[in-house]
Amino acid sequence: MNLRDVAKLLRTRWITVGVTAMVVVLGAVAYTLLTTPLYQASTRLFVSATSGGSSVSDLYQGNLFSQQRVLSYAELLNGETVAQRTIDKLGLDMSAETLRSRIKATAKPDTVLIDVEVLDESPVRARDIANTLSDEFVGLVNELETPKAGDQPNARVVVEQRASIPSKPVVPNPVRNIALGLGLGLLVGVGLAVLRDLLDNTVKSPESLEDITDSSIVGHIPTDKGLRKTPAISFATDNSAAAEAFRKLRTNLQFLSVDNPPRLIVVTSSSPGEGKSTTSINIALALAEADHNVLLVDGDLRRPSLAKYLDLVGQVGFSSVLSGAATLDDVLQPTKFPRLTVLTAGEIPPNPSELLGSLSARKLLNELRARFDYVIVDSSPLLAVTDGAVLAAGADGALVVARFGETKRDQLAHAVGTLKDVDASLLGAVFTMMPTRGSGSYSYNYYSHGQTYGDSTPGKQSDKSSSPRHKVDSSATEFHKESRPK
Ligand SMILES: Nc1ncnc2c1ncn2[C@@H]1O[C@H](COP(=O)(O)OP(=O)(O)O)[C@@H](O)[C@H]1O
Ligand SMILES: [Mg+2]
Structure with a gap:
Protein backbone atom coordinates (compact mmCIF):
# COMPACT_ATOMS: atom_id res chain seq x y z
CA MET A 1 0.00 0.00 0.00
CA THR A 36 -13.25 13.31 40.17
CA PRO A 37 -11.14 16.47 40.05
CA LEU A 38 -7.96 16.31 42.12
CA TYR A 39 -6.08 19.37 43.40
CA GLN A 40 -2.39 19.51 44.02
CA ALA A 41 -0.69 21.52 46.74
CA SER A 42 3.08 21.60 47.08
CA THR A 43 5.68 22.67 49.60
CA ARG A 44 9.44 22.85 49.40
CA LEU A 45 11.74 21.75 52.21
CA PHE A 46 15.29 22.88 52.80
CA VAL A 47 17.79 20.59 54.56
CA SER A 48 20.83 21.92 56.39
CA ALA A 49 23.51 20.45 58.58
CA THR A 50 23.85 22.20 61.92
CA SER A 51 27.16 20.71 63.15
CA GLY A 52 30.60 21.92 62.21
CA GLY A 53 32.43 25.19 62.14
CA SER A 54 32.55 28.00 59.70
CA SER A 55 35.68 27.13 57.68
CA VAL A 56 35.40 26.38 53.98
CA SER A 57 36.02 22.69 54.50
CA ASP A 58 33.46 22.56 57.31
CA LEU A 59 30.87 24.17 55.10
CA TYR A 60 31.71 21.74 52.33
CA GLN A 61 31.40 18.80 54.69
CA GLY A 62 28.08 20.13 55.94
CA ASN A 63 26.72 20.56 52.47
CA LEU A 64 27.74 17.04 51.48
CA PHE A 65 26.10 15.73 54.65
CA SER A 66 22.87 17.51 53.78
CA GLN A 67 22.85 16.19 50.22
CA GLN A 68 23.23 12.65 51.50
CA ARG A 69 20.45 13.19 54.00
CA VAL A 70 18.06 14.54 51.39
CA LEU A 71 17.51 11.14 49.73
CA SER A 72 16.65 9.42 53.00
CA TYR A 73 14.37 12.30 53.94
CA ALA A 74 12.43 11.96 50.72
CA GLU A 75 11.90 8.28 51.56
CA LEU A 76 10.72 9.21 55.04
CA LEU A 77 8.29 11.78 53.63
CA ASN A 78 6.73 9.05 51.52
CA GLY A 79 6.62 6.76 54.53
CA GLU A 80 3.93 5.73 56.95
CA THR A 81 5.02 7.58 60.10
CA VAL A 82 4.62 11.10 58.75
CA ALA A 83 1.39 10.10 57.02
CA GLN A 84 -0.08 8.77 60.25
CA ARG A 85 1.02 11.81 62.23
CA THR A 86 -0.58 14.11 59.66
CA ILE A 87 -3.84 12.15 59.80
CA ASP A 88 -3.86 12.33 63.59
CA LYS A 89 -3.10 16.01 63.59
CA LEU A 90 -5.77 16.94 61.05
CA GLY A 91 -8.26 14.31 62.21
CA LEU A 92 -8.55 12.95 58.65
CA ASP A 93 -10.88 10.10 57.86
CA MET A 94 -8.48 8.02 55.79
CA SER A 95 -5.89 5.31 56.26
CA ALA A 96 -2.18 6.06 56.26
CA GLU A 97 -1.89 3.86 53.20
CA THR A 98 -4.40 6.02 51.27
CA LEU A 99 -2.68 9.22 52.26
CA ARG A 100 0.72 7.81 51.28
CA SER A 101 -0.59 7.10 47.81
CA ARG A 102 -1.37 10.79 47.44
CA ILE A 103 1.99 12.10 48.59
CA LYS A 104 4.96 12.47 46.36
CA ALA A 105 8.26 13.69 47.77
CA THR A 106 11.19 14.12 45.40
CA ALA A 107 14.74 15.09 46.20
CA LYS A 108 16.26 17.39 43.62
CA PRO A 109 19.59 15.88 42.59
CA ASP A 110 22.71 17.71 43.88
CA THR A 111 20.69 20.11 46.01
CA VAL A 112 19.45 20.11 49.55
CA LEU A 113 15.84 20.67 48.48
CA ILE A 114 12.86 18.33 48.67
CA ASP A 115 9.62 18.98 46.82
CA VAL A 116 6.46 17.61 48.38
CA GLU A 117 3.27 17.30 46.34
CA VAL A 118 -0.08 16.32 47.79
CA LEU A 119 -3.20 15.38 45.79
CA ASP A 120 -6.71 15.69 47.21
CA GLU A 121 -10.31 16.15 46.07
CA SER A 122 -10.53 19.37 48.09
CA PRO A 123 -8.16 22.23 47.32
CA VAL A 124 -8.22 23.45 50.93
CA ARG A 125 -7.52 20.04 52.36
CA ALA A 126 -4.72 19.54 49.83
CA ARG A 127 -3.07 22.67 51.17
CA ASP A 128 -3.65 21.67 54.80
CA ILE A 129 -2.25 18.20 54.30
CA ALA A 130 0.82 19.53 52.48
CA ASN A 131 1.56 22.08 55.22
CA THR A 132 0.83 19.79 58.15
CA LEU A 133 2.83 16.99 56.58
CA SER A 134 5.81 19.31 56.16
CA ASP A 135 5.52 20.57 59.75
CA GLU A 136 5.24 17.03 61.09
CA PHE A 137 8.28 16.07 59.09
CA VAL A 138 10.29 18.93 60.54
CA GLY A 139 9.42 17.55 63.97
CA LEU A 140 10.27 14.01 62.99
CA VAL A 141 13.69 15.01 61.68
CA ASN A 142 14.33 16.88 64.87
CA GLU A 143 13.67 13.71 66.86
CA LEU A 144 15.68 11.45 64.58
CA GLU A 145 18.70 13.71 64.25
CA THR A 146 19.04 14.29 68.00
CA PRO A 147 21.06 11.30 69.25
CA LYS A 148 20.91 12.32 72.93
CA ALA A 149 18.14 14.33 74.47
CA GLY A 150 19.27 17.85 75.07
CA ASP A 151 21.92 17.78 72.34
CA GLN A 152 21.76 19.93 69.28
CA PRO A 153 20.36 17.98 66.26
CA ASN A 154 22.82 17.04 63.46
CA ALA A 155 20.52 18.32 60.75
CA ARG A 156 17.62 20.61 60.43
CA VAL A 157 14.73 20.90 57.97
CA VAL A 158 13.04 24.17 57.20
CA VAL A 159 9.78 24.56 55.27
CA GLU A 160 11.16 26.93 52.69
CA GLN A 161 7.91 27.33 50.76
CA ARG A 162 4.48 26.66 52.20
CA ALA A 163 1.51 25.44 50.23
CA SER A 164 -1.31 27.69 49.08
CA ILE A 165 -4.81 26.74 47.93
CA PRO A 166 -4.57 25.45 44.33
CA SER A 167 -6.96 27.25 42.01
CA LYS A 168 -7.25 24.60 39.27
CA PRO A 169 -7.43 20.82 39.53
CA VAL A 170 -4.52 18.90 37.97
CA VAL A 171 -6.73 15.92 37.21
CA LEU A 199 -12.53 -7.25 4.03
CA ASP A 200 -14.35 -5.46 1.20
CA ASN A 201 -14.88 -7.95 -1.59
CA THR A 202 -17.07 -5.79 -3.80
CA VAL A 203 -16.26 -4.54 -7.27
CA LYS A 204 -14.88 -1.03 -7.01
CA SER A 205 -12.67 -0.47 -9.99
CA PRO A 206 -13.17 -0.79 -13.74
CA GLU A 207 -9.96 -2.83 -13.92
CA SER A 208 -11.24 -5.48 -11.55
CA LEU A 209 -14.61 -5.55 -13.28
CA GLU A 210 -12.90 -6.21 -16.59
CA ASP A 211 -10.67 -8.80 -14.97
CA ILE A 212 -13.49 -10.73 -13.37
CA THR A 213 -15.83 -10.68 -16.34
CA ASP A 214 -12.97 -11.20 -18.77
CA SER A 215 -14.62 -8.67 -21.06
CA SER A 216 -14.60 -4.94 -21.65
CA ILE A 217 -16.75 -2.37 -19.97
CA VAL A 218 -19.30 -0.96 -22.39
CA GLY A 219 -20.86 1.50 -19.98
CA HIS A 220 -20.06 3.47 -16.86
CA ILE A 221 -23.35 4.66 -15.39
CA PRO A 222 -23.20 7.19 -12.57
CA THR A 223 -25.52 7.16 -9.60
CA ASP A 224 -28.43 9.42 -10.41
CA LYS A 225 -30.97 9.98 -7.66
CA GLY A 226 -33.56 10.95 -10.26
CA LEU A 227 -33.47 7.38 -11.61
CA ARG A 228 -34.80 6.05 -8.32
CA LYS A 229 -38.00 8.02 -8.73
CA THR A 230 -38.27 7.91 -12.52
CA PRO A 231 -36.29 4.98 -13.89
CA ALA A 232 -36.78 6.11 -17.50
CA ILE A 233 -34.60 8.97 -18.71
CA SER A 234 -36.32 11.41 -21.11
CA PHE A 235 -33.58 11.40 -23.68
CA ALA A 236 -35.24 14.08 -25.80
CA THR A 237 -34.62 16.69 -23.10
CA ASP A 238 -32.17 15.16 -20.66
CA ASN A 239 -28.48 15.93 -20.83
CA SER A 240 -27.54 14.68 -17.38
CA ALA A 241 -24.42 12.63 -16.80
CA ALA A 242 -26.54 9.48 -16.66
CA ALA A 243 -28.19 10.26 -20.01
CA GLU A 244 -24.78 10.92 -21.56
CA ALA A 245 -23.50 7.65 -20.08
CA PHE A 246 -26.32 5.68 -21.71
CA ARG A 247 -25.66 7.42 -25.03
CA LYS A 248 -22.03 6.31 -24.82
CA LEU A 249 -23.22 2.82 -23.97
CA ARG A 250 -25.41 2.90 -27.08
CA THR A 251 -22.44 3.97 -29.20
CA ASN A 252 -20.35 1.18 -27.75
CA LEU A 253 -23.08 -1.38 -28.43
CA GLN A 254 -23.23 -0.34 -32.05
CA PHE A 255 -19.53 -0.99 -32.35
CA LEU A 256 -19.79 -4.53 -31.00
CA SER A 257 -19.17 -7.13 -33.73
CA VAL A 258 -19.87 -4.83 -36.67
CA ASP A 259 -20.30 -7.70 -39.08
CA ASN A 260 -22.96 -9.34 -37.03
CA PRO A 261 -24.22 -6.72 -34.57
CA PRO A 262 -26.10 -8.10 -31.58
CA ARG A 263 -29.74 -7.10 -31.70
CA LEU A 264 -31.30 -9.44 -29.16
CA ILE A 265 -29.55 -8.48 -25.96
CA VAL A 266 -30.16 -9.85 -22.47
CA VAL A 267 -29.30 -7.63 -19.53
CA THR A 268 -28.39 -9.60 -16.45
CA SER A 269 -26.36 -9.52 -13.23
CA SER A 270 -25.45 -11.72 -10.31
CA SER A 271 -27.92 -10.52 -7.68
CA PRO A 272 -31.13 -8.55 -7.33
CA GLY A 273 -31.01 -4.77 -6.93
CA GLU A 274 -27.94 -4.23 -9.09
CA GLY A 275 -29.72 -2.08 -11.65
CA LYS A 276 -30.66 -4.55 -14.39
CA SER A 277 -34.16 -3.21 -14.96
CA THR A 278 -33.14 0.46 -14.81
CA THR A 279 -30.24 -0.20 -17.15
CA SER A 280 -32.39 -2.19 -19.61
CA ILE A 281 -34.97 0.57 -19.78
CA ASN A 282 -32.41 3.24 -20.53
CA ILE A 283 -30.41 1.21 -23.01
CA ALA A 284 -33.68 0.66 -24.86
CA LEU A 285 -34.54 4.36 -24.66
CA ALA A 286 -31.08 5.44 -25.79
CA LEU A 287 -31.35 3.13 -28.81
CA ALA A 288 -34.84 4.45 -29.55
CA GLU A 289 -33.47 7.98 -29.43
CA ALA A 290 -31.08 7.02 -32.23
CA ASP A 291 -34.02 6.20 -34.52
CA HIS A 292 -34.12 2.48 -33.88
CA ASN A 293 -37.32 0.57 -33.32
CA VAL A 294 -36.78 -1.01 -29.94
CA LEU A 295 -38.65 -3.62 -27.99
CA LEU A 296 -38.04 -3.92 -24.28
CA VAL A 297 -38.98 -7.33 -22.86
CA ASP A 298 -39.42 -8.13 -19.18
CA GLY A 299 -37.73 -11.52 -18.97
CA ASP A 300 -37.79 -11.45 -15.19
CA LEU A 301 -40.82 -13.69 -14.77
CA ARG A 302 -40.31 -13.96 -11.03
CA ARG A 303 -40.04 -10.35 -9.93
CA PRO A 304 -41.06 -8.32 -12.96
CA SER A 305 -40.59 -4.59 -12.59
CA LEU A 306 -40.85 -3.01 -16.03
CA ALA A 307 -44.63 -2.57 -15.86
CA LYS A 308 -44.25 -0.79 -12.53
CA TYR A 309 -41.20 1.26 -13.58
CA LEU A 310 -42.88 2.39 -16.83
CA ASP A 311 -46.46 2.68 -15.62
CA LEU A 312 -47.81 -0.01 -17.93
CA VAL A 313 -50.36 -2.80 -17.71
CA GLY A 314 -48.64 -5.79 -16.16
CA GLN A 315 -51.34 -8.49 -16.11
CA VAL A 316 -50.70 -9.76 -19.63
CA GLY A 317 -47.37 -10.09 -21.36
CA PHE A 318 -44.55 -12.50 -22.15
CA SER A 319 -45.95 -15.41 -20.13
CA SER A 320 -49.45 -14.90 -21.58
CA VAL A 321 -48.12 -15.33 -25.12
CA LEU A 322 -46.05 -18.37 -24.15
CA SER A 323 -49.03 -20.03 -22.52
CA GLY A 324 -51.22 -19.22 -25.49
CA ALA A 325 -53.56 -17.03 -23.49
CA ALA A 326 -52.91 -14.04 -25.71
CA THR A 327 -51.41 -13.21 -29.07
CA LEU A 328 -48.27 -11.18 -29.45
CA ASP A 329 -50.07 -8.22 -30.96
CA ASP A 330 -52.44 -8.10 -28.02
CA VAL A 331 -49.65 -7.67 -25.51
CA LEU A 332 -47.09 -5.43 -27.19
CA GLN A 333 -47.58 -2.09 -25.50
CA PRO A 334 -46.62 1.17 -27.15
CA THR A 335 -45.16 3.72 -24.71
CA LYS A 336 -45.11 7.46 -24.46
CA PHE A 337 -41.55 7.28 -25.74
CA PRO A 338 -41.23 7.28 -29.53
CA ARG A 339 -40.09 3.98 -31.09
CA LEU A 340 -40.15 2.11 -27.78
CA THR A 341 -42.48 -0.86 -27.39
CA VAL A 342 -42.64 -2.93 -24.22
CA LEU A 343 -43.56 -6.53 -23.60
CA THR A 344 -44.23 -6.86 -19.89
CA ALA A 345 -43.84 -10.15 -18.01
CA GLY A 346 -47.50 -11.02 -17.62
CA GLU A 347 -48.85 -13.32 -14.91
CA ILE A 348 -46.10 -14.93 -12.86
CA PRO A 349 -45.93 -18.56 -14.02
CA PRO A 350 -45.10 -21.45 -11.66
CA ASN A 351 -42.22 -22.66 -13.87
CA PRO A 352 -40.35 -19.63 -15.31
CA SER A 353 -37.10 -21.46 -16.16
CA GLU A 354 -38.93 -24.16 -18.06
CA LEU A 355 -41.07 -21.62 -19.85
CA LEU A 356 -38.09 -19.46 -20.86
CA GLY A 357 -36.14 -22.51 -22.02
CA SER A 358 -39.00 -23.79 -24.16
CA LEU A 359 -38.92 -23.87 -27.92
CA SER A 360 -41.87 -21.48 -28.08
CA ALA A 361 -39.91 -18.90 -26.10
CA ARG A 362 -37.01 -19.15 -28.53
CA LYS A 363 -39.35 -18.86 -31.46
CA LEU A 364 -41.11 -15.91 -29.93
CA LEU A 365 -37.88 -14.05 -29.24
CA ASN A 366 -36.64 -14.72 -32.78
CA GLU A 367 -39.87 -13.42 -34.18
CA LEU A 368 -39.49 -10.28 -32.13
CA ARG A 369 -35.90 -9.96 -33.25
CA ALA A 370 -37.10 -9.94 -36.82
CA ARG A 371 -39.76 -7.34 -36.12
CA PHE A 372 -37.62 -4.81 -34.27
CA ASP A 373 -34.18 -3.29 -34.74
CA TYR A 374 -33.27 -4.12 -31.16
CA VAL A 375 -34.79 -6.36 -28.51
CA ILE A 376 -33.54 -5.64 -25.00
CA VAL A 377 -34.46 -8.29 -22.43
CA ASP A 378 -34.41 -7.56 -18.71
CA SER A 379 -33.81 -10.74 -16.69
CA SER A 380 -33.55 -12.37 -13.27
CA PRO A 381 -30.34 -12.45 -11.25
CA LEU A 382 -28.01 -15.22 -12.38
CA LEU A 383 -27.09 -16.50 -8.94
CA ALA A 384 -30.68 -17.07 -7.87
CA VAL A 385 -32.11 -18.92 -10.84
CA THR A 386 -31.15 -20.15 -14.31
CA ASP A 387 -33.67 -17.92 -16.11
CA GLY A 388 -31.12 -15.27 -17.06
CA ALA A 389 -28.65 -17.81 -18.39
CA VAL A 390 -31.38 -19.60 -20.37
CA LEU A 391 -32.42 -16.30 -21.96
CA ALA A 392 -28.83 -15.31 -22.68
CA ALA A 393 -28.15 -18.63 -24.38
CA GLY A 394 -30.91 -17.94 -26.86
CA ALA A 395 -29.96 -14.32 -27.43
CA ASP A 396 -27.25 -12.64 -29.48
CA GLY A 397 -25.43 -11.83 -26.31
CA ALA A 398 -25.63 -10.69 -22.72
CA LEU A 399 -24.60 -7.57 -20.88
CA VAL A 400 -23.66 -8.17 -17.29
CA VAL A 401 -24.41 -5.36 -14.87
CA ALA A 402 -22.24 -4.77 -11.79
CA ARG A 403 -23.13 -2.27 -9.11
CA PHE A 404 -20.23 -0.24 -7.73
CA GLY A 405 -19.36 -1.19 -4.13
CA GLU A 406 -22.23 -3.65 -3.91
CA THR A 407 -21.69 -6.47 -6.37
CA LYS A 408 -19.47 -9.11 -4.77
CA ARG A 409 -16.42 -10.15 -6.75
CA ASP A 410 -16.88 -13.88 -6.20
CA GLN A 411 -20.58 -13.71 -6.98
CA LEU A 412 -19.90 -11.83 -10.18
CA ALA A 413 -17.30 -14.42 -11.20
CA HIS A 414 -19.81 -17.14 -10.47
CA ALA A 415 -22.49 -15.37 -12.53
CA VAL A 416 -20.12 -14.99 -15.48
CA GLY A 417 -19.28 -18.68 -15.10
CA THR A 418 -22.98 -19.50 -15.37
CA LEU A 419 -23.19 -17.61 -18.65
CA LYS A 420 -20.10 -19.41 -19.97
CA ASP A 421 -21.58 -22.77 -19.00
CA VAL A 422 -24.51 -22.24 -21.34
CA ASP A 423 -22.27 -20.86 -24.10
CA ALA A 424 -23.92 -17.45 -23.96
CA SER A 425 -21.88 -14.72 -25.55
CA LEU A 426 -20.88 -12.03 -23.09
CA LEU A 427 -20.98 -8.71 -24.91
CA GLY A 428 -19.52 -6.67 -22.11
CA ALA A 429 -19.97 -5.35 -18.62
CA VAL A 430 -21.91 -2.32 -17.44
CA PHE A 431 -20.57 -0.63 -14.32
CA THR A 432 -23.51 1.09 -12.69
CA MET A 433 -24.32 3.30 -9.72
CA MET A 434 -20.79 4.63 -9.72
CA PRO A 435 -20.19 7.38 -7.17
CA THR A 436 -20.18 10.84 -8.66
CA ARG A 437 -17.65 12.21 -6.17
CA GLY A 438 -14.38 11.00 -4.72
CA SER A 439 -11.58 8.93 -6.13
CA GLY A 440 -13.74 5.96 -7.13
CA SER A 441 -16.02 8.35 -8.88
CA TYR A 442 -17.64 8.04 -12.21
CA SER A 443 -15.82 10.91 -13.87
CA TYR A 444 -12.44 9.89 -12.45
CA ASN A 445 -12.70 6.36 -13.77
CA TYR A 446 -14.36 7.44 -16.90
CA TYR A 447 -11.74 9.89 -18.02
CA SER A 448 -8.78 7.97 -16.72
CA HIS A 449 -10.13 5.06 -18.69
CA GLY A 450 -10.46 7.01 -21.89
CA GLN A 451 -6.98 8.25 -21.32
CA THR A 452 -5.56 4.77 -20.94
CA TYR A 453 -7.00 3.62 -24.20
CA GLY A 454 -6.00 6.86 -25.88
CA ASP A 455 -2.48 6.64 -24.59
CA SER A 456 -1.96 3.16 -25.90
CA THR A 457 -2.68 4.34 -29.43
CA PRO A 458 0.24 5.94 -31.26
CA GLY A 459 -0.48 9.43 -32.43
CA LYS A 460 -3.25 9.91 -29.89
CA GLN A 461 -1.01 11.73 -27.45
CA SER A 462 -2.14 15.11 -28.67
CA ASP A 463 -5.67 14.15 -27.77
CA LYS A 464 -4.86 14.63 -24.12
CA SER A 465 -5.93 18.22 -24.17
CA SER A 466 -9.05 17.60 -26.20
CA SER A 467 -12.52 17.47 -24.69
CA PRO A 468 -13.47 14.52 -22.52
CA ARG A 469 -16.13 13.63 -25.00
CA HIS A 470 -13.56 13.12 -27.68
CA LYS A 471 -11.49 10.89 -25.45
CA VAL A 472 -14.46 8.74 -24.62
CA ASP A 473 -15.31 8.34 -28.25
CA SER A 474 -11.79 7.25 -28.98
CA SER A 475 -12.11 4.75 -26.17
CA ALA A 476 -15.24 3.45 -27.80
CA THR A 477 -13.36 2.88 -31.01
CA GLU A 478 -10.57 1.16 -29.17
CA PHE A 479 -13.10 -0.93 -27.39
CA HIS A 480 -14.55 -2.00 -30.68
CA LYS A 481 -11.17 -3.08 -31.97
CA GLU A 482 -10.50 -5.13 -28.87
CA SER A 483 -13.80 -6.87 -28.68
CA ARG A 484 -14.04 -7.91 -32.27
CA PRO A 485 -14.48 -11.68 -32.64
CA LYS A 486 -11.04 -13.25 -33.00
N1 LIG B 1 -27.82 4.65 -12.09
C1 LIG B 1 -28.58 4.60 -10.99
N2 LIG B 1 -28.56 5.62 -10.08
C2 LIG B 1 -29.30 5.58 -8.98
N3 LIG B 1 -30.09 4.55 -8.64
C3 LIG B 1 -30.18 3.51 -9.49
C4 LIG B 1 -29.43 3.47 -10.70
N4 LIG B 1 -29.71 2.30 -11.32
C5 LIG B 1 -30.60 1.66 -10.54
N5 LIG B 1 -30.89 2.36 -9.44
C6 LIG B 1 -31.77 1.99 -8.33
O1 LIG B 1 -31.34 0.77 -7.78
C7 LIG B 1 -32.44 -0.03 -7.39
C8 LIG B 1 -32.37 -1.37 -8.06
O2 LIG B 1 -32.47 -1.17 -9.44
P1 LIG B 1 -33.20 -2.20 -10.41
O3 LIG B 1 -33.02 -1.67 -11.78
O4 LIG B 1 -34.61 -2.49 -9.97
O5 LIG B 1 -32.28 -3.47 -10.16
P2 LIG B 1 -32.53 -4.99 -10.54
O6 LIG B 1 -33.42 -5.02 -11.73
O7 LIG B 1 -31.15 -5.51 -10.82
O8 LIG B 1 -33.13 -5.65 -9.35
C9 LIG B 1 -33.69 0.74 -7.77
O9 LIG B 1 -34.13 1.42 -6.64
C10 LIG B 1 -33.19 1.71 -8.81
O10 LIG B 1 -33.94 2.90 -8.81
MG1 LIG C 1 -35.23 -6.04 -12.07
Missing part, protein backbone atom coordinates in the same frame (compact mmCIF):
# COMPACT_ATOMS: atom_id res chain seq x y z
CA ASN A 2 1.65 3.23 -1.10
CA LEU A 3 0.83 6.81 -0.16
CA ARG A 4 -1.67 7.22 -2.98
CA ASP A 5 -3.56 4.11 -1.91
CA VAL A 6 -3.73 5.49 1.60
CA ALA A 7 -5.02 8.85 0.34
CA LYS A 8 -7.60 7.07 -1.79
CA LEU A 9 -8.61 4.89 1.13
CA LEU A 10 -9.04 7.91 3.38
CA ARG A 11 -11.14 9.65 0.78
CA THR A 12 -13.47 6.73 0.30
CA ARG A 13 -13.60 5.75 3.97
CA TRP A 14 -13.53 9.17 5.58
CA ILE A 15 -16.85 8.48 7.25
CA THR A 16 -15.41 5.48 9.09
CA VAL A 17 -12.41 7.52 10.20
CA GLY A 18 -14.52 10.52 11.19
CA VAL A 19 -17.12 8.55 13.12
CA THR A 20 -14.51 6.51 14.97
CA ALA A 21 -12.53 9.64 15.90
CA MET A 22 -15.72 11.32 17.08
CA VAL A 23 -16.76 8.34 19.21
CA VAL A 24 -13.36 8.18 20.90
CA VAL A 25 -13.30 11.96 21.47
CA LEU A 26 -16.79 11.75 23.01
CA GLY A 27 -15.46 8.92 25.18
CA ALA A 28 -12.59 11.15 26.26
CA VAL A 29 -15.03 13.96 27.07
CA ALA A 30 -17.21 11.58 29.10
CA TYR A 31 -14.15 10.25 30.91
CA THR A 32 -13.06 13.82 31.66
CA LEU A 33 -16.48 14.73 33.00
CA LEU A 34 -16.72 11.58 35.11
CA THR A 35 -13.24 11.88 36.62
CA PRO A 172 -8.58 15.71 34.85
CA ASN A 173 -6.76 17.62 32.16
CA PRO A 174 -9.45 18.23 29.49
CA VAL A 175 -7.13 19.51 26.77
CA ARG A 176 -4.76 16.58 27.13
CA ASN A 177 -7.57 14.02 27.35
CA ILE A 178 -9.34 15.32 24.26
CA ALA A 179 -6.12 15.64 22.28
CA LEU A 180 -5.22 12.07 23.26
CA GLY A 181 -8.76 10.96 22.36
CA LEU A 182 -8.52 12.62 18.97
CA GLY A 183 -5.12 11.10 18.23
CA LEU A 184 -6.21 7.66 19.36
CA GLY A 185 -9.54 7.99 17.54
CA LEU A 186 -7.87 8.88 14.24
CA LEU A 187 -5.44 6.01 14.64
CA VAL A 188 -8.19 3.49 15.38
CA GLY A 189 -10.33 5.00 12.59
CA VAL A 190 -7.60 4.57 10.00
CA GLY A 191 -7.04 1.04 11.29
CA LEU A 192 -10.72 0.25 10.89
CA ALA A 193 -10.77 1.82 7.43
CA VAL A 194 -7.84 -0.37 6.35
CA LEU A 195 -9.53 -3.42 7.85
CA ARG A 196 -12.83 -2.67 6.11
CA ASP A 197 -10.96 -2.19 2.88
CA LEU A 198 -9.22 -5.54 3.28
